[in-house]
Amino acid sequence: MKCDNTMWLSKLILDASDNNWCTNISCTTCGCFPFKEELAKILKSKAVRFSFSHMQPELIEEENQILLDGLRQLGDGNSLGDTKKHSRTIMLLVYICWHNYSDKNSRMKMQESLKDTLSGDILDKMILHYISSTVSRIEYDHWLSPNQVAFRRKKKKEEKQRKHLILMERQRIRSELWHNRYKISSDLYNDILKKKDEKI
């Protein structure tokens, strides 16, 4: 298969949809093999050397550059029609490209190259998702750490003690009031009488 036109990637994406090829990044059943195989065929026809494995697609720089160019040339995804329908496939392609750029510099260049395109938007979302899930994982690990568990246990104990003290204090006041009720009522009575006297 020879694809020299600049729209080779949108053709592949539409083919994937027409043929119902699995493009689920995390699929462990088929590993998106039919789709990756087709991508491999196209890149092989375009690059000088080809290396591509089933589960872990490894592309040489030239192949990855072709894929990156393809992703950029998708632009706003007009040629795909309903872009939402194909976002999963684009996500997989972006992931393959990102994965093959292992160093920070190349990844930054990839982001720069895809700026203001559909693929770029999808890449940004994937990075954000990755960051937020990494942050929640770190937070969760921290929450589970022995120090944190001990800290929470201590706080819970302190809170229990505090509530207990408040309850005891309330009971003490209540019983004091009860014991002194005659005194209080007589004091009150005297007070009222006093006020009445003042009025006369």
Ligand SMILES: [Zn+2]
């Ligand atoms: Zn699958």
